[in-house]
Amino acid sequence: MPFPSSSKAFARSNCDLPDITRDWIHQRELKTRYRTDYDRDGFGVHPNVTSFTMHEEAHTKAGLVIRDLHNLGVDYARTDIPWSYQWTGLAGAKVCKPGYHRYGAAIDFTRFDWGSGHFVDTAVHGKSKRLTFRRRYLAVIATCRKHFGTVLHCNHDPDGSHWNHIHADRGRLAVAANWEYQSDTSIIQWAARDLAGVKDLAVDGDFGPKTRRAYKVLREQLGTGDIDPCASGDNFRVWLNLIGRHGIADLDAGAFRADAAMTRTAASD
Template identity: 75%
Template sequence: MAFPSSSAAFARSSCGYPDITRDWLYQRDLKTRYRTAFNGDGYGVHPSTTSFTMHEEAHTQAGKVILDLHLLGQQYARGGGVWSYRWTGLAGAKVCKPGYHRYGAAVDFTRFDWGSGNFVDTAVHGKDKRLYMRRRYLAVVATFRKHFGTVLHCNNDPDGSHWNHIHADRGRAAVAMDWDYQTDTTIIQWAARDLAGVKDMAIDGDFGPKTTKGYELLCERFGTEAIDPAVSAANGRVWLNLIGRHAMSDKAAGAYRVNESMQAEADAEDD
């Protein structure tokens, strides 16, 4: 059963949409673990495999994220290595409370682990002093936006509660990018700052003159002047793939430029 539109969802009081319970995402050996605490350095503690209940569509879309993160590790790992994805940390999924969590259509993510010390901890790395760690967190956020319309995180935190996790929900499908929507604007601002070197770029969700210049700089570096991410979801995926590849490999904007195969890949990807 597909998840209903936001208007239909919030018109209902029931928490009883069909869901599934799984201890894995994408494939059975890529387990999920529950974050139970934080250690002295602020990193999440994820002691054991845990099952989570969520809407089946959310599970499917989250699995696509994990597959993409695995492929980024295989093909674009920092330093030219090959990383194989291992497990995912979560803080929760279906909870009968106001919002998309009540329908199992929202999931809170805390860690993405490729093994051998290669990981993203969402409580630390989004505002890390190390550029390569901020970039890696950005790669994760860009990948989520390919499959979820709403992505909240440390740099898109409207209520102050997302500093330590990434919230992704299906209240909005993975549609074309919208510069009136903070999920999308903050990704462009973050990429302009940490990939294109616009050091004074504020990540505030406001697509003003400074962000416009950052966007234009990214267009020039990526070769995407003719690919408007606000026109179609496929165009948006071209941009998100470019951001993810640069950020995962810890390279400045321009290391990879759009080509016909990249456009065809984005056209073929499903929401």
């Protein structure tokens, strides 16, 4: 059955692939755990390894997200000791409800864990008062967008249900940025605010005059002047890779800048 499309922004997926059930993402030792509750501080509780059913393509793309987060932890951790990825928390994948979940083409992430106390809890860190945690959450958002066309989160939550998880779906492929698509705009706004230091910038998905100015500031600091994220998926991935590096490293925009090697890497992601 083809995945439904509601506008020209949506692209066809590999609908001939089957559903699969797995208790791991990316590698068999990197298990998935189901969030069953919250602790006294609001963090999700994930007591047991759990299997989830999803479309095979979604599982493969989720695996690329985890691969990239592992690599970011190894190469760009904010500590002297590299972070090696351990496990992933989920709230669900294929579920009988409206939207892409019913096709197994959507995944709800709740935790990304590198071990040794280094993790992202999607119910807490996205709106944390600590910049370090907001940046790390942003790195996860940017990494998800490299492989999923739609990423909903605590700062882009159209129906008020995404405050505690990150929803990623394959209804739209990982295409070029589109500033009419609020999911994309929110990433740039968040990066401009928390990486480039643009104060009082709302993360609301509206690519208005203030966001346009913030975008230019971010572009200058990242060194992406000639790399138009709206021109191609590869170009946007250059931006997303840079945002991911800064977010995991907990560094201001400009610590890493675009170069030819990064452009080649984005084309192979």
